[in-house]
Amino acid sequence: MRATTPMIEVRGLGKMFTLHNQGGMRLPVLDAVDFDASAGDCLVLAGPSGTGKSTLLRCLYGNYLATEGSIRVRSGDQWVELVGAPEQRILALRRDVIGYVSQFLRVIPRVAALDVVAEPLRAAGVDAETARARAAALLQRLNVPARLWGLAPATFSGGEQQRVNIARGFIARHPVLLLDEPTASLDADNRKVVIELIHEARAEGRCLLGIFHDEEVRDAVATKILTLRPALAATADMEA
Ligand SMILES: Nc1ncnc2c1ncn2[C@@H]1O[C@H](COP(=O)(O)OP(=O)(O)OP(=O)(O)O)[C@@H](O)[C@H]1O
Numbered sequence: 201m202r203a204t205t206p207m208i209e210v211r212g213l214g215k216m217f218t219l220h221n222q223g224g225m226r227l228p229v230l231d232a233v234d235f236d237a238s239a240g241d242c243l244v245l246a247g248p249s250g251t252g253k254s255t256l257l258r259c260l261y262g263n264y265l266a267t268e269g270s271i272r273v274r275s276g277d278q279w280v281e282l283v284g285a286p287e288q289r290i291l292a293l294r295r296d297v298i299g300y301v302s303q304f305l306r307v308i309p310r311v312a313a314l315d316v317v318a319e320p321l322r323a324a325g326v327d328a329e330t331a332r333a334r335a336a337a338l339l340q341r342l343n344v345p346a347r348l349w350g351l352a353p354a355t356f357s358g359g360e361q362q363r364v365n366i367a368r369g370f371i372a373r374h375p376v377l378l379l380d381e382p383t384a385s386l387d388a389d390n391r392k393v394v395i396e397l398i399h400e401a402r403a404e405g406r407c408l409l410g411i412f413h414d415e416e417v418r419d420a421v422a423t424k425i426l427t428l429r430p431a432l433a434a435t436a437d438m439e440a
């Protein structure tokens with residue numbers, strides 16, 4: 201993908217949560233969010249805690265259904281509308297276009313770290329040997345000790361789990377990569393590795409969107425900053 205090729209186009213995006221078990225309380229979180237991001241960009245989502253940064257990433261990954269507006273993502277030479285897309289299309293986008301590093305690794309019991317990392321490549325059709333070799337190289341780069349590779353990450357430390365999660369997110373080289381505080385529990389050396397991985401991804405013309413509380417990391421990676429502001433106060437919508 202050529203740098204500056206538009207990859208994501210968000211228009212008038214709104215997300216309102218309805219708390220059905222709390223009297224139907226409605227909680228507006230995102231309101232009229234507009235932005236574009238291109239190949240080679242690292243767009244950083246900023247703003248105080250609770251302004252909807254993680255919610256926005258979840259909408260972009262199709263985990264949350266936006267209440268209003270449009271999210272268009274480039275898939276090859278086509279634009280795909282994500283809001284209201286059928287489940288199958290969202291799953292195909294996650295396989296081929298959009299990667300996501302969640303804040304915490306979702307631990308799958310009994311699956312070895314090496315296979316957890318290799319899995320997105322296997323899903324993309326790469327053979328097991330190649331996928332595992334790439335997984336090993338990434339785990340090595342992120343300083344995860346080789347003695348842990350054959351173990352399930354359930355018992356790993358927070359920082360070790362986060363590095364497994366980062367390796368899993370980067371391995372398949374998705375054209376769009378969403379990062380929710382990937383460096384939060386990493387030491388300085390590993391933060392540097394993540395910064396390098398982001399620079400390499402940008403140089404390959406991938407488009408990244410991330411949340412980074414660490415200012416040093418943010419300054420090192422951001423090409424654009426989108427600051428979210430608190431939406432209007434919650435409105436109670438109780439039935440009389
Ligand atoms: N599934 C949900 N149901 C109801 N409310 C939710 C849900 N997910 C998020 N929220 C609410 O949306 C608001 C924004 O949450 P979000 O996690 O997106 O914030 P954030 O900007 O990522 O904050 P932080 O910097 O603390 O991670 C919060 O008030 C939160 O309670």
Ligand SMILES: [Mg+2]
Pocket residue numbers: 253254255411
């Ligand atoms: Mg968050």
